Amino acid sequence: MSEIRVRIAPSPTGTPHVGTAYIALFNYCFAKSQGGKFLLRIEDTDQTRSDRLFEDMILQALRWTGLTWDEGPDVGGPYGPYRQSERTEIYREHAQILLEKGHAYKCFCTPEQLEEARQAQFKAGFSTGYDGRCSHLTPETIAQHERENAPFTIRMKVPESGKCEIHDPLRGLIEIDYKTVDHQILLKSDGFPTYHLANVVDDHLMKISHVIRGEEWLPSLPKHLLLYTYFGWNAPVVYHMPLLRNADQSKLSKRKNPTSILYYRDLGILPEALINFLGLMAYTLPEGDEIFFLEQMVKSFDIQRISLGGPIFDLQKLTWVNQKHIANLQPADLLGRLMAWKFNPDFMGKMIPLMQNRMPKLGDFMSFCDFMFYSEVSYDPSQLIPKKQESDSTRDLLYKVLWEMEKVPFPTRDDIEALCKKVGTLHGWSLRDVTHALRIAICGKSVAPPQFDVMEILGGDLCRNRILQAINALNPLGKKKLESLQEAYWQAASSYQVEEAT
Ligand code: GLU
Secondary structure (H helix, E strand, O other): OOOOEEEEOOOOOOOOEHHHHHHHHHHHHHHHOOOOEEEEOEOOOOOOOOOHHHHHHHHHHHHHHOOOOOEEOOOEOOOOOOEHHHOHHHHHHHHHHHHHHOOEEEEOOOHHHHHHHHHHHHHOOOOOOOOOHHHHOOHHHHHHHHHOOOOOEEEEOOOOOOEEEEEEOOOEEEEEEHHHOOOOEEEOOOOOEOHHHHHHHHHHHOOOOEEEEEHHHHHHHHHHHHHHHHHOOOOOEEEEEOOOEOOOOOEOOOOOOOOEHHHHHHHOOOHHHHHHHHHHOOOOOOOOOOOOOHHHHHHOOOHHHOOOOOOEOOHHHHHHHHHHHHHHOOHHHHHHHHHHHOOOHHHHHHHHHHHOOOOOOHHHHHHHHHHHOOOOOOOOHHHHOOOOOOHHHHHHHHHHHHHHHHOOOOOOHHHHHHHHHHHHHHHOOOHHHHHHHHHHHHHOOOOOOOHHHHHHHHOHHHHHHHHHHHHHHOOOOOHHHHHHHHHHHHHHHHHHHHHHHO
């Protein structure tokens, strides 16, 4: 049998998500239990949303979990480069092959034409996928567009009738009607591939034998299987894992649960506990033990034991698992973990300058900065509201600060000061009122070291979660109202930047 090769393929478009660690874990166990290889590939073809900073964070976070990869952008390997933005020429060549074989076509539709067609389909009650009009262009029309250097995308052809049969060993046979499958764009007009083309080409060239990914990718599989057939390649075996869910069964989202791996690290969750917990989301050891280490999971791993029920990302359970792992540590090891966590020269060293002129005695150090070490801060929600302000307005302000904070994953004190000023101006609040609400949300008290410095040291992940907790303590908005507040805010924010710039 050929070598087992699996991969995790994160897109660096946001902070490292626990869902990535969850999928990585199952890929890792699958490979390692059979002497195979586990690869890491960065899927950064979306030029507008991908950021090297996020890539660094993802690598840092996954390394922290202990799921080490055999090949990847940082460690190299025989099938590199492992960053898709460095492979664009390969995708262009493959798109060309599909054009030549007649499995893809150039689409010259402008964004306006596409929008018009979509509206018309919508009004007529049809599905709003691409209507395939450019697949019927005559060679003369194509040549004419080419002479005019008209911009184009390359789309894949999809059979007009019939069904795609998918065999997922976890789910059995799934049939998807080709009528519901869009003529996917493979190469965008800027010459960059979409996820579908790059993913299939890379899985083939990197000799991936099995794909284990989230169930949200199931609808894409007919497109991928068609591409394998068009190229004349064997498709890997594909498994779709159940998605992690919020307590209300909805897909795990940062609005309801912290989702960043680095948040859990900064909170003081041990990496082995996070891995244990993520394993429990879809797997039980044959002996039924709930507390286990990665090596035990690898040893007993059998992919058919994965359970498909919607796993709830239950923070209480995570805390329980963590507590068990902490209890099992040797005291000296626990001391080492605590020191590595926050009681180290780096973290404490950042606090010292803020505290030096405030503490009459060494023994007063902790009372000024205790909140830096707490999992959560507690306060009466009414304390969040500055004098002469209202509860709802405070909540809305905190949402706006949260959205701005999401744009700067590692904010410096200057970033935080600037965004607080901006939000204050747009919200009609003084900076003093903004920092009052934030001081309570972050520190749980009104007397604390300088707010922006504290937030920089605490880090974006913990700060964002405390702001979210404060919002929840007030009166969080429902989905619709939240969306309209957000829309109005970003609209106002765009003219704020214009005013600033002129
Ligand atoms: N880049 C995709 C993601 O971010 C990879 C999906 C896959 O595993 O095919 O999840």
